[in-house]
Amino acid sequence: MQLSRTEQNYLKAIYMISASSTEAVEASTNAIAARMDTRPASVSDMLRRLSDKGLLNHNRYKGVTLTESGMQQALFIVRRHRLWEHFLVHSLGFRWDEIHEIAEELEHVSHPELIARLDAFLGNPTEDPHGELIPGAHLQMPHRHTKPMNSLISGEHARVVCVDEGSDVLLKYLDEIELRPGSHFHVVSVEQFDNSMRIRKKDGSEWRITREVSNSVQVERLDRMP
Numbered sequence: 334m335q336l337s338r339t340e341q342n343y344l345k346a347i348y349m350i351s352a353s354s355t356e357a358v359e360a361s362t363n364a365i366a367a368r369m370d371t372r373p374a375s376v377s378d379m380l381r382r383l384s385d386k387g388l389l390n391h392n393r394y395k396g397v398t399l400t401e402s403g404m405q406q407a408l409f410i411v412r413r414h415r416l417w418e419h420f421l422v423h424s425l426g427f428r429w430d431e432i433h434e435i436a437e438e439l440e441h442v443s444h445p446e447l448i449a450r451l452d453a454f455l456g457n458p459t460e461d462p463h464g465e466l467i468p469g470a471h472l473q474m475p476h477r478h479t480k481p482m483n484s485l486i487s488g489e490h491a492r493v494v495c496v497d498e499g500s501d502v503l504l505k506y507l508d509e510i511e512l513r514p515g516s517h518f519h520v521v522s523v524e525q526f527d528n529s530m531r532i533r534k535k536d537g538s539e540w541r542i543t544r545e546v547s548n549s550v551q552v553e554r555l556d557r558m559p
């Protein structure tokens with residue numbers, strides 16, 4: 334099925350909205366409009382078009398969900414995006430705060446053989462540079478349990494799993510303090526008045542982490558520091 338760039342962006346946006354929400358599986362028109370930075374009226378037209386192509390289930394009151402075929406299309410776009418990000422960092426030497434915008438372009442090249450060869454060339458990576466999972470060749474998304482860093486309490490140990498790629502400035506900052514996927518740390522204390530936390534990393538360095546930062550980092554709690 335040939336899909337326009339805009340159609341692909343909608344499918345990905347709908348996938349991201351349902352993947353990030355803990356309750357509703359439906360993506361509402363307003364949530365899609367916000368994500369696509371457009372008016373709800375133009376969203377409705379596009380949703381009708383994608384339903385006509387069998388990619389969406391449209392529930393007038395709740396919003397939309399992806400059909401099996403829509404889900405496959407969305408996961409293939411996510412797969413392409415994350416493989417290219419991996420390529421940009423590991424093969425071309427880009428920094429992780431430089432790659433998202435480029436991958437937004439590259440993800441639209443959907444030639445299956447190109448993507449299969451890119452995957453093989455990179456050694457079938459399972460995570461992109463931000464720690465996000467890359468859907469496999471059969472377009473399955475593995476399940477993973479993470480929690481936001483800001484839900485940790487004083488005394489807990491954790492490992493960074495993935496970080497929000499949305500802000501270049503945040504990524505640069507995390508790079509500076511070397512808090513990346515795989516980093517281990519211990520929560521020394523949590524400040525009650527602004528929820529900022531003091532962490533100690535494995536190398537012994539201590540950092541104060543604001544709530545804004547800890548909101549954008551997903552972690553896995555550890556029983557103890559490895």
Ligand SMILES: [Zn+2]
Binds near residue numbers: 414418432434
């Ligand atoms: Zn990205």
